[in-house]
Amino acid sequence: MEELKNYYKRVAKYYSAASLLYWDMQTYMPKDAGPYRAEVLSEIGTYAFKAMIDDALGTLLETAQPQNEIEEKIVSVGKKEYYKYKKVPPELFQEIMMTSTMLEQKWEIAKPKGDFEEVRPLLEKLVELCRKYAEILGYEEEPYNALLDLYEPGMKARDVEQIFNKVKTFILEVLKKIENLPKTEDPFDREISAEKQKEFSIWLLHYLKYDFKKGRLDVSAHPFTNPIGLNDVRITTRYIVNDMRNSIYSTIHEFGHALYALSIPAEFYGLPIGSSASYGFDESQSRFWENIVGRSLVFWKGIYQKFVEIVPEMKEYTVEELWRAVNRVQRSYIRTEADEVTYNLHIIIRFEIERALINGGLSVKDIPDKWAELFKKYIGLEVPNNTLGCMQDPHWYGGNFGYFPTYALGNLYAAQIFEKLKEEIDFEDVVSKGEFDVIKDFLREKIHSKGKMYEPAELIKMVTGKPLSYEPFVRYVKEKYSKVYGIEI
Amino acid sequence: MEELKNYYKRVAKYYSAASLLYWDMQTYMPKDAGPYRAEVLSEIGTYAFKAMIDDALGTLLETAQPQNEIEEKIVSVGKKEYYKYKKVPPELFQEIMMTSTMLEQKWEIAKPKGDFEEVRPLLEKLVELCRKYAEILGYEEEPYNALLDLYEPGMKARDVEQIFNKVKTFILEVLKKIENLPKTEDPFDREISAEKQKEFSIWLLHYLKYDFKKGRLDVSAHPFTNPIGLNDVRITTRYIVNDMRNSIYSTIHEFGHALYALSIPAEFYGLPIGSSASYGFDESQSRFWENIVGRSLVFWKGIYQKFVEIVPEMKEYTVEELWRAVNRVQRSYIRTEADEVTYNLHIIIRFEIERALINGGLSVKDIPDKWAELFKKYIGLEVPNNTLGCMQDPHWYGGNFGYFPTYALGNLYAAQIFEKLKEEIDFEDVVSKGEFDVIKDFLREKIHSKGKMYEPAELIKMVTGKPLSYEPFVRYVKEKYSKVYGIEI
Numbered sequence: 001m002e003e004l005k006n007y008y009k010r011v012a013k014y015y016s017a018a019s020l021l022y023w024d025m026q027t028y029m030p031k032d033a034g035p036y037r038a039e040v041l042s043e044i045g046t047y048a049f050k051a052m053i054d055d056a057l058g059t060l061l062e063t064a065q066p067q068n069e070i071e072e073k074i075v076s077v078g079k080k081e082y083y084k085y086k087k088v089p090p091e092l093f094q095e096i097m098m099t100s101t102m103l104e105q106k107w108e109i110a111k112p113k114g115d116f117e118e119v120r121p122l123l124e125k126l127v128e129l130c131r132k133y134a135e136i137l138g139y140e141e142e143p144y145n146a147l148l149d150l151y152e153p154g155m156k157a158r159d160v161e162q163i164f165n166k167v168k169t170f171i172l173e174v175l176k177k178i179e180n181l182p183k184t185e186d187p188f189d190r191e192i193s194a195e196k197q198k199e200f201s202i203w204l205l206h207y208l209k210y211d212f213k214k215g216r217l218d219v220s221a222h223p224f225t226n227p228i229g230l231n232d233v234r235i236t237t238r239y240i241v242n243d244m245r246n247s248i249y250s251t252i253h254e255f256g257h258a259l260y261a262l263s264i265p266a267e268f269y270g271l272p273i274g275s276s277a278s279y280g281f282d283e284s285q286s287r288f289w290e291n292i293v294g295r296s297l298v299f300w301k302g303i304y305q306k307f308v309e310i311v312p313e314m315k316e317y318t319v320e321e322l323w324r325a326v327n328r329v330q331r332s333y334i335r336t337e338a339d340e341v342t343y344n345l346h347i348i349i350r351f352e353i354e355r356a357l358i359n360g361g362l363s364v365k366d367i368p369d370k371w372a373e374l375f376k377k378y379i380g381l382e383v384p385n386n387t388l389g390c391m392q393d394p395h396w397y398g399g400n401f402g403y404f405p406t407y408a409l410g411n412l413y414a415a416q417i418f419e420k421l422k423e424e425i426d427f428e429d430v431v432s433k434g435e436f437d438v439i440k441d442f443l444r445e446k447i448h449s450k451g452k453m454y455e456p457a458e459l460i461k462m463v464t465g466k467p468l469s470y471e472p473f474v475r476y477v478k479e480k481y482s483k484v485y486g487i488e489i
Numbered sequence: 490m491e492e493l494k495n496y497y498k499r500v501a502k503y504y505s506a507a508s509l510l511y512w513d514m515q516t517y518m519p520k521d522a523g524p525y526r527a528e529v530l531s532e533i534g535t536y537a538f539k540a541m542i543d544d545a546l547g548t549l550l551e552t553a554q555p556q557n558e559i560e561e562k563i564v565s566v567g568k569k570e571y572y573k574y575k576k577v578p579p580e581l582f583q584e585i586m587m588t589s590t591m592l593e594q595k596w597e598i599a600k601p602k603g604d605f606e607e608v609r610p611l612l613e614k615l616v617e618l619c620r621k622y623a624e625i626l627g628y629e630e631e632p633y634n635a636l637l638d639l640y641e642p643g644m645k646a647r648d649v650e651q652i653f654n655k656v657k658t659f660i661l662e663v664l665k666k667i668e669n670l671p672k673t674e675d676p677f678d679r680e681i682s683a684e685k686q687k688e689f690s691i692w693l694l695h696y697l698k699y700d701f702k703k704g705r706l707d708v709s710a711h712p713f714t715n716p717i718g719l720n721d722v723r724i725t726t727r728y729i730v731n732d733m734r735n736s737i738y739s740t741i742h743e744f745g746h747a748l749y750a751l752s753i754p755a756e757f758y759g760l761p762i763g764s765s766a767s768y769g770f771d772e773s774q775s776r777f778w779e780n781i782v783g784r785s786l787v788f789w790k791g792i793y794q795k796f797v798e799i800v801p802e803m804k805e806y807t808v809e810e811l812w813r814a815v816n817r818v819q820r821s822y823i824r825t826e827a828d829e830v831t832y833n834l835h836i837i838i839r840f841e842i843e844r845a846l847i848n849g850g851l852s853v854k855d856i857p858d859k860w861a862e863l864f865k866k867y868i869g870l871e872v873p874n875n876t877l878g879c880m881q882d883p884h885w886y887g888g889n890f891g892y893f894p895t896y897a898l899g900n901l902y903a904a905q906i907f908e909k910l911k912e913e914i915d916f917e918d919v920v921s922k923g924e925f926d927v928i929k930d931f932l933r934e935k936i937h938s939k940g941k942m943y944e945p946a947e948l949i950k951m952v953t954g955k956p957l958s959y960e961p962f963v964r965y966v967k968e969k970y971s972k973v974y975g976i977e978i
Contacts, residue, residue: 010532013532021506024513032721033719040506040718212519215519216519218517232522
């Protein structure tokens with residue numbers, strides 16, 4: 001058992017190096033260093049991948065003698081991953097890595113022009129490779145499930161579909177109700193310097209008690225959280241001068257991810273159970289802090305004074321006006337800037353398209369039309385170009401099919417966890433006092449301390465006593481947005 | 490031959506990752522991440538070391554069929570290193586790495602207190618390990634030569650001693666001549682904010698045409714240059730508010746190192762010939778830019794206007810006064826802050842002590858007394874404590890015995906290269922016009938483009954037509970400091 005643990009911990013050091021190489025690439029790396037950096041990342045990534053499918057690991061897993069539940073989980077989760085990836089020829093893994101790296105670079109150039117034709121041939125190749133990958137991994141019911149399982153272990157597309165259909169119906173009803181309300185002025189529709197935004201972001205992280213001895217805040221084009229090593233989980237944000245909401249909520253969102261990673265027991269580090277339960281669960285934590293905490297009125301009451309101190313031009317607004325402004329619901333093109341109600345519609349569109357792509361019901365060339373059709377149907381907007389449409393997100397061009405649903409699942413998990421949390425904790429009271437440790441202890445005990453010992457379906461039941469449901473999200477939205485808009489929703 | 494090159498280039502990627510891990514540790518790493526970072530660095534470093542002594546590499550080296558001089562050098566330099574390190578048991582390598590890592594951490598805590606007893610036991614162990622290392626590596630004449638050869642290939646301690654003795658005699662004469670001159674006010678004895686210093690450092694790098702697409706400037710406790718990968722050579726500096734000279738000359742010094750690394754042909758990258766000729770040669774380039782260019786009157790004429798624009802409180806001084814202020818010679822305790830004349834005395838003290846330690850003529854416990862004795866004898870000062878004495882530098886506590894002489898050799902190489910350069914280039918003219926490309930082309934053609942193809946003794950002869958000599962340094966000092974002090978030196 002010790003030998004097995006040491007094997008994993010040794011390989012984890014290569015993943016740690018790769019994480020730093022990636023973080024640096026997104027933050028401080030000089031421009032011309034890109035091509036060589038890609039080679040270094042690919043070398044170290046492939047080395048680590050090969051170590052994870054090496055026969056030596058198989059032998060260690062088969063002969064290990066676990067002495068307790070934690071060790072049993074190390075072996076069972078380890079075996080599941082080992083035999084899953086063992087089936088994949090390293091050549092296919094490497095071809096997917098290379099194709100997606102090339103395609104992502106092409107996408108970055110083609111995206112501002114919205115030129116889908118420029119990315120189409122490579123995307124066709126990548127979809128074919130991912131379909132092959134799904135076949136090799138194996139699945140029940142439909143090929144898409146093989147990929148979904150990489151991000152949300154145990155989840156099936158059919159279950160996702162059922163939940164999403166109900167969420168969709170509900171959101172469309174909400175939109176109808178609030179759509180004809182009179183529009184108010186937007187306090188955030190003004191320029192606020194990056195310096196002020198940075199000052200406030202750092203203050204926010206101190207307020208939330210993010211541990212800067214174990215992390216950092218930097219700037220990147222797309223905000224992300226990167227667990228670089230033990231006691232080293234860094235986040236990034238971005239400062240968009242004409243909408244400060246972006247940096248505030250990116251910062252809190254990434255704080256939620258970082259808190260999860262930093263709260264997984266140190267003795268799990270590097271082992272198969274040493275990460276979050278799933279991408280959806282990880283997202284539940286970031287969305288919990290971003291939306292449920294960070295967009296609550298009690299939270300704004302706690303930060304208001306500091307906010308107007310750093311951004312005095314906002315003094316003319318009351319705390320309620322600012323709270324409404326960070327909760328305005330509207331149909332919009334860009335997923336990452338969408339409000340928490342319509343956000344899920346953006347995900348549902350992507351889910352339907354990528355599921356059809358992988359299962360074979362849709363060709364790559366038809367993506368832009370399908371996108372326009374679904375966008376019109378669900379969000380009600382005409383898509384003016386691919387930049388605001390099917391080329392806005394990097395996921396497909398990076399080969400991450402099966403990833404998108406986890407964003408919406410995260411919102412649902414978060415709402416369900418929140419209902420449970422309110423049973424045990426006076427949420428309004430602790431948030432208004434800034435006593436975040438009470439909430440952190442709850443999350444650590446119920447979720448973070450478990451690492452990846454349980455599949456998300458098991459874990460949500462352990463935490464809340466019930467299987468995943470869309471209903472808590474519905475109740476959360478109804479209660480909150482009835483207050484935000486002052487009408488019955 | 491191709492297979493051999495690919496082998497080296499593959500291993501170089503691990504060294505590249507290790508470089509980034511090190512750079513990050515010195516610049517942006519969160520505090521608590523230290524212990525785990527040490528583990529990651531050790532894992533990746535040991536992996537790369539093992540690859541460099543693997544039998545597979547030996548076979549490739551023995552069967553390679555070089556087709557030209559460059560390929561011949563790849564094989565010959567590669568063989569030399571392979572058979573040298575092959576003799577070292579990886580356990581000894583790892584024990585030295587672990588002991589020096591632990592000792593360096595102890596030293597960092599003990600240094601401010603000057604508590605030599607706290608580091609003595611581990612330093613005794615490390616000196617023993619390094620003596621063992623020298624025995625295994627093998628040597629002519631004396632064990633110290635084995636270690637010196639790691640930094641200055643082919644150089645012998647006896648030759649260093651002969652040169653240093655002459656340098657020492659000369660410097661002591663210079664000191665006598667200028668010592669009784671009246672002291673003038675020091676323009677740099679004032680507070681200048683880190684922000685202004687940073688602005689000027691960055692301007693300086695642009696002025697010298699440092700390529701920010703291939704590098705960065707950051708802050709670290711001890712300035713350093715780190716070749717992280719192809720097209721990625723980063724430098725650091727530090728901002729000491731009550732002496733701006735420090736940041737100016739650290740920045741220019743590291744620029745010199747970076748220029749060397751960036752000018753080695755890209756096709757050499759990762760191969761045995763893909764680095765500087767030696768530590769001494771590397772230092773010759775940094776010292777050339779720092780002292781010969783950066784401390785020249787013509788250079789100051791070129792930067793004066795920008796300098797007083799960024800630091801307007803300095804307007805009251807003329808360019809000559811500032812030039813004299815960056816060239817004042819004085820006896821002082823700290824090597825890294827010493828002027829270019831007395832600097833070599835600091836090195837000679839360390840050389841004499843470490844040579845005796847490794848050859849067996851001095852015990853670790855006697856270092857502080859020996860230090861005080863030599864410091865009094867050469868520099869003429871009573872050493873008040875170990876913080877200003879034998880504990881000021883990290884080298885010994887990091888196990889880098891044999892490294893110190895390269896600093897002084899760098900000064901001598903630089904002066905000798907400068908004499909040659911002046912034969913071909915109107916130095917005063919190009920520097921006053923800021924036409925640094927003329928100088929860069931000279932250095933690239935004669936030195937940088939050769940990488941590590943030649944040993945330093947060969948290279949200095951190729952560049953200047955003569956073997957290394959202390960005389961150009963003597964001529965340089967006489968000419969320059971006669972002007973600085975307005976007396977015959």
